[in-house]
Amino acid sequence: MDRQFVDITDVRQLWDMPLLNAPADPEWDTYASKEPRMHRIHPYPAKFPAFLAERGISYARSAGVRVKMVGDIFCGCGTVAHEARRLGLGFWGCDINPVATLIARTKSADLCxxxxxxxxxxxxxxxxxxxxxxxxxxxxxxxxxxxxxxxxxxxxxxxxxxxxxxxxxxxxxxxxxxxxxxxxxxxxxxxxxxxxxxxxxxxxxxxxxxxxxxxxxxxxxxxxxxxGDLSHSPAAVVELGNALSVGLPKRRVDLLVSSPPYVTSYEYADLHQLSSLFLGYADDHRQLRDGSIGSTQHDFRLAKGIRDLNRTATRTVFSLYEQDKRAARSVANYFIDMQAIANRAMRIVRPGGIAMFVIGNTQYRGVDVDNASHLTESLLSARFKTVRVTKRTISNKAATPYRTPTGKFSRTQTSNHIYSHEYVLMAHR
Ligand SMILES: C[S@@+](CC[C@H](N)C(=O)[O-])C[C@H]1O[C@@H](n2cnc3c(N)ncnc32)[C@H](O)[C@@H]1O
Structure with missing residues (x-):
């Protein structure tokens, strides 16, 4: 085990030592240089800091992975897409929302x-x-x-x-x-x-x-x-589609760098509604919620899925079920989708490659939703060999650790606590 990481190779480790005890590594917190301006051309909910992509690439290289092709299955506004292209690497990614893929295509294009x-x-x-x-x-x-x-x-x-x-x-x-x-x-x-x-x-x-x-x-x-001139790097491929069903990349990626959606936090289709409607991507923005992971608007699929929930998921869903059945169903749907995402990641990353996920825990109706442990368990079940875990501080949220009922960050204690840390999971294939 490396000092800054805890290595999880067996799901049973998750029961003895929750990821909560993973070491926090300031290396993953901040970055000295300013983000390229390209990352500011369009606001995006839950955009992650661009330096995380570069850190992920250095990590993979130091672990002996030859990184030529980077992927992101939740590419959002194309943070990883732009970084990959800027660093001269190939990129393949997808997002289910057309506003996201519009921004990601723009940020990874070679424009004059x-x-x-x-x-x-x-x-x-x-x-x-x-x-x-x-x-x-x-x-x-x-x-x-x-x-x-x-x-x-x-x-x-x-x-x-x-x-x-x-x-x-x-x-x-x-x-x-x-x-x-x-x-x-x-x-x-x-x-x-x-x-x-x-x-x-x-x-x-x-x-x-x-x-x-x-x-x-x-x-x-x-x-x-x-x-500047980005023609030195291969053209990026940004697909509009569901990460669970979109065609796989022609060449498997050496490194996947993704931050997944969380259940209940952002309803992306609703947040992008002005753009989706104005640009004609949908006549009714609610159509774009279909297939969106973490949306609370999906029909209940638990009856079929309950057997498929892994252990972390089952524990959380049952605790929630006592508080709020509807919330439990949304979380169950989310977990089932994320388990499928872990299997999908296994098919997208080449043998010897790495899938990196940046993921935080959430709280719903007072119940802790341990997304990070759940994804770790899912990645191991999908047959990734080791998941190396570290924690990073989300600086702006540490100062404002709560959310008001309308979703604003706040310092005053309301029902929705949010976390000041998130996890970086390195799944070695
Ligand atoms: C946390 S954001 C990713 C942000 C991204 N790292 C960035 O910097 O812009 C999660 C993304 O997952 C997308 N998403 C949700 N469900 C999806 C699905 N089934 N397939 C592909 N993308 C999906 C959302 O549209 C959203 O853009």
Whole structure:
């Protein structure tokens, strides 16, 4: 056993020594240098710090793994995708949400800053006289009307029409512009600033659309310039699909670096609703909850799944069942999906490779949901040889360890305690 890690090779170890006792390693807490600007082109719930990808790569190399191809089955906004490309490595990843894959494609594309800037002038000129409306299903229009003032909606439609007219589709440049557009939707709407759950704030005075778009596009242009020429690394592959069923990568990856969704914490489909509806990814954003792991909106599958729950899952689900049956069902669904993810990871990572997961524990209705132990058990059952575990501090959460009922981080003790640590699991195949 290495000083900074506890090695779990047998599920029985989890009963004697919970991961809670895993050593905390400050090496995984922070990183001295600033994140590349590319990571700031679009906000994303539960984006993880970019340096974790680089740390994962160094770890794998020091463990003797030749890393050429990196994967992320929950690629979100493409943090790992961008880091892999920046470091000259191949990337394969997927996410079930189309807004996530739009951002991830943009962040891992090799874009030409001059082309991006020259199109910006044309878009801005055209936007002023473009049509202030877009084609939408009645359900999408009705929902967007709740979030946008009519004048904001009309100006946003103008910008979107101008993008579609000026930038050829489908193309990485159009992705980059749609991503820029998507990033300004929340600020330009009545979405309560910094709320992590959809919250309407009718008193909010949203900023002027054209100026906001221009300003953000200039930030994106700077990020593209800073990223420089990425043609030295292989083109990244970002698939839109369910990690449990999407086609496997052509070449297995040497290292998987993923942070899984948690049950009950974020309903990604709801959080991305403005972008999904405006960009036409769905007529009703709730359709995008289908297959999303951790969503509490799925039907109960426990009757079939109860036999499949592993030991950590069974213990948690039964404790929860006494408190809240519905919550227990959601958690059971989540655990069953994550067990399947462990099997999937086994097929994606090549023999001798590593699957790294960054995962935190949660609490639901006062019951501890030990996601990290559950995933460790699942990875061992999927026949990973060893899971090496360390803990890292999530700095901003340590100061604000609670969440209010509307989901805001808070210092005052409410019912929802969140944890100041999360786990880094290194599953050696
Ligand atoms: C914690 S976030 C990952 C964030 C990512 N590391 C980043 O830095 O952006 C989890 C992601 O899992 C995605 N997800 C949920 N269910 C999925 C599924 N069945 N298949 C693929 N992705 C899924 C969500 O859309 C979300 O983007």
């Amino acid at each position: 800053p001059l082309e991006f800037r020259s199109m910006l002038d044309r878009i801005m000129r055209l936007a002023r006289r473009a049509k202030g409306d877009i084609q939408l299903a009645p359900s999408a229009r009705e929902r967007l009307n709740r979030w946008f003032r009519p004048e904001q909606f009309a100006d946003l439609a103008k910008v979107l029409n101008a993008i579609r007219h000026v930038v050829p589709e489908p193309s990485p440049l159009q992705d980059a512009y749609l991503c820029t557009f998507s990033a300004i939707l929340k600020p330009c709407s009545q979405w309560q600033q910094r709320a992590i759950k959809p919250t309407l704030d009718n008193a909010k005075l949203p900023p002027e659309v054209f100026a906001t778009f221009l300003k953000h596009a200039l930030t994106v242009a700077q990020a593209i310039e800073e990223a």
